Amino acid sequence: MLKIKSLILVLILIVNSVILIDKDKIESSNRQVELTADYELFNEFEQLNLLTKFSEQGLSSLAVGEESLRELARENKISIESAWGFKGASAAQDEINSNQIYISGPPAILGQVVKRWRKLNDLEYDKEKNRLIIPQSRSELLTKPVYFASRALSLSQRTNLNLIPRFKADSSYQELSSVAASLKDLTTIIFSGQEVVGYADNLIQTAKKLEELDLKLGLIEPFLAPQRGAKELAAQMSYQALRVHSIKQRELEQLGVQAAVNRYFKAVQQRNVRLLYLKPFANEVQTSQFITSLQEKLSEANYDLAVAQPFEKAKDYQQLKVGLILLLLLLTCLYLKEFNTKLAVISLVSGLSLILIFYLLAWSALIVLVSLLIAVIVPWLEYIYLLSTIRERSLKEVYLTFLAITLISITAGLVITALLFDNSYLLQIKEFRGVKVAFALPLLLGAGYYLGQESKTKDIKEEIEIFLAEPVSWRQLLLLSSALVLGVFYLGRTGNQFFIGVSSIEVLIRKYLAEFFVVRPRFKSFLIGHPLLLLGLFRGPKKYYQWLLLGGLIGQINIINTLVHLHMPLKISLLRVVIGVAMQLAIIPVYRLNILTSKGVEQD
Known part of the structure; x- marks a missing residue:
């Protein structure tokens, strides 16, 4: 009996090792870590010059958020006019139609808006007057995210930094194609806000659109900023996703340079994070020290500073896992036999029946149940x-x-x-x-x-x-x-x-x-x-x-x-x-x- 138990235990260890060796291989082979900078904050702190400097030393991408037409108007980048209220003076008052809204501004901004909304039939764009006209009935468009800062796009092209759009959830999955058309060479997208685009009814369509565009999903670590629908979306995309770590601005200032570096490094080394979302310190010297120290620490640990890639797809070990569960059941029953033969037989028969039922109807529930039983027993x-x-x-x-x-x-x-x-x-x-x-x-x-x-x-x-x-x-x-x-x-x-x-x-x-x-x-x-x-x-x-x-x-x-x-x-x-x-x-x-x-x- 002891020889049989020993043989079963050896078989369990062999099967276990095959799967664990693959896990270690997948984790060890992915050494690419991507550093991405938050454009809005670097711009707000007037530290865009650092992005040019560090783009040659390991910084790989630039995260850019969207603005709505109302936000652009508040920043005096465009003017919005209507019979209900005026801002700017791009149209004479007698030209104002009470059923229309007039948006005037630089061609660089309006051109991007027109590309984004090119499928909307009720819009009119007057190139000569640099004016976009929309019906008053479509006033909700004024608050929809629509514009990526042209300065950010220019900086991206000049420094060869990849763009990572921060797409807001109140946009539709159909607009993802327009974004990809207006922004070149996209590799990753990180949604902003508390949910992802398409949540909760259109996640399948969003996943298909991202796959068509060959975009990876940035998954913000759930304890930082949980996003509704993010996990389900990643599953629909066959796990073409990257774990993302960030630090809130106020917390970053409280931590200081070295503690912030250690926290980012720990995320990479201990939690398989592969995309680090960087924000600046208020002091430019501290920001420079922070990015330099982080780059050095990652390089010393043999991580490659480059555009991150998803982990290799794990093999389907379903048959091996079934074999592992059967071996565990058999070993358990052999030990039970020493105390009560009848109990051992009943356990074996009922265990085999349950395994068969779960295998056919709810495989994932079976491995979760067996895992919990092992952890308790x-x-x-x-x-x-x-x-x-x-x-x-x-x-x-x-x-x-x-x-x-x-x-x-x-x-x-x-x-x-x-x-x-x-x-x-x-x-x-x-x-x-x-x-x-x-x-x-x-x-x-x-x-x-x-x-x-x-x-x-x-x-x-x-x-x-x-x-x-x-x-x-x-x-x-x-x-x-x-x-x-x-x-x-x-x-x-x-x-x-x-x-x-x-x-x-x-x-x-x-x-x-x-x-x-x-x-x-x-x-x-x-x-x-x-x-x-x-x-x-x-x-x-x-x-x-x-x-x-x-x-x-x-x-x-x-x-x-x-x-x-x-x-x-x-x-x-x-x-x-x-x-x-x-x-x-x-x-x-x-x-x-x-x-x-x-x-x-x-x-x-």
Whole structure:
């Protein structure tokens, strides 16, 4: 039986490795990072001269937003006249038709507007008077985005910077062709505002139009500026998309040059971001230092400063993933057979039936479900194993047990990574679901198992009746309140979005850890979970310390959770886990010394 289990485990590792090697290859082969500058802000801070300078040193593109005719009129770049109100004097008052609106301005502006609206039949353009006439009934056109600054277009041509249009969502997907016609050599588009063009009913048409124009989609990281429909649009485009990182202007000034450089670099190195959206500091010298330092740091890390390309499409590993799931089911049933043969057979038959049904009807739901089950069950089984082998251990046994449990958690995390891996997770369009469940449920199951073991020799019904009959003490209330507070804090600081903020002290600690290590280890692992597990292993069968073993699951749960951040490079996730574990191994002798010292005065 042991040989069969070992063979299955080897097969699992082989299948897992095939998928993970491809993930690492896709991440490692894409080294092109694009630096794009926000034209409006560089123009506002009068620092356009820097764009010319840095276009020869790695700056690749220029992000340009659209303006409406009303915005242009407020800037005195054009005039708008009608019977309802006048601005400018391009038409004599007796020429004004009450049913028309007259727009006058430079040919460079009006020419671009006419190209954009060339399919509208009710417009009239008078080249001699440089005047565009639209019906009063079409006054809504005055507020629609329509114009890209001609100075930006000229700067782009002069410096060979690619243009990235910031297309506003209140435009239509049909207008994308007009934009592409008026702007040459486009490679990428980043929508501005809170949603993408075509949301929510016309995303398929928008995707088709972008594919026709051979445009990549810039996906702003969701924690920065979530855009409704962006993930769905990227999926419709077969993931021809780039992850984009930016920093808000006020935050940029607060961070300073070096912190801003580190944050952009971290986005590239640790989250697979490939397009960096740069904004200027108010001080031109700081802006120059910022861009120079960022370029140098990226180059030193062997990133190529060039127009970014989407990640290579991952292979379809559906058959391998099905095989991986079947091997996991078989291994689980073989272990169940040692306790109950009937249960093992029932599990095998029901498992095969569910796999077949999900495979035919809801394949993606199957891998999500299996991944969540692994994330919940593995830490729970680790706790059961530790309780069943509880004893005082030597220093060598503590090392080996801690490493063995950690290795199991790493393997579980890597299996989940292999099951979920595809471009949708790589771009963070999809994320591992049930994070809070995976953090809480193993602890609850572990506590239930421990209490169940304690009650085996007792009448559970009688115990419950006695417990309910007893008056509630202040100690019990304090313990319950403390448990609730810790539980809320634990779950509040778990997952992709925290509902409990990070304190300034923690921010400072994170900063120093990030500077000292290549990647920062996770607090819940090296400060909470791993120390609790080690203390529980040291003190052996004492009941108080058996609860520490349960707390030690937090570190193992964190290991699995770290590895299932699929938008992060696999090497970075593994390094983060290794650093957290290494920190514990380095201080184990200190724990041991304290415990040996205390044994002389402490009685069990």
